[in-house]
């Protein structure tokens with residue numbers, strides 16, 4: 081059974097069903113069609129970074145580099161990428177949807193004192209030229225859960241390719257909602273990541289957020305993986 085997504089307000093469920101239909105119809109362009117139609121039920125309404133990420137970094141739950149290059153795959157409207165850029169990292173916000181990338185550029189341009197070190201690129205995460213020196217940090221939130229499970233192995237391998245040794249992958253696990261069938265979002269758990277990442281990464285942090293995202297309480301876990 082394909083049920084509605086957890087943490088979704090009643091009004092969002094129509095968007096979720098429409099989004100699923102668009103992606104089922106057209107795996108290649110479905111996301112861009114969803115962006116064009118404004119079917120973006122995951123979007124942070126006020127463009128703010130989710131509390132678990134703020135907690136990890138602001139409360140120094142785990143030390144994160146402030147130099148080097150970061151990537152936010154499936155960056156959507158770009159608020160997370162802009163935030164990493166403000167921390168000091170050259171940040172790539174990557175999204176397969178050109179419409180999302182345009183929205184991210186507009187979002188950042190409208191910020192007071194917008195960061196200059198954030199670059200939004202319409203790219204397929206699985207197929208772009210990795211810059212020299214690779215990435216020292218990646219943030220994955222609502223990206224793995226957006227992908228069909230058949231893509232998971234490639235997802236893990238790709239992070240192994242693009243993150244330099246010693247680099248970190250911050251993976252905010254969501255939605256943790258049992259074995260619900262169908263998606264996106266597809267159900268995840270911290271264990272989902274273990275076979276995907278363990279060859280190339282070591283898990284160095286796993287905790288339930290003390291500052292959960294509104295409406296997603298109990299359905300998120302923060303994890304950090306270090307590239308071997």
Ligand SMILES: C[S@@+](CC[C@H](N)C(=O)[O-])C[C@H]1O[C@@H](n2cnc3c(N)ncnc32)[C@H](O)[C@@H]1O
Nearest residue numbers: 111122154155156175176177204205221222226
């Ligand atoms: C559920 S949304 C999450 C957006 C953002 N992380 C957030 O939380 O607001 C997933 C995003 O991944 C993008 N996406 C899907 N497949 C992709 C791919 N292969 N490469 C890059 N982006 C992709 C979609 O266009 C969409 O913007």
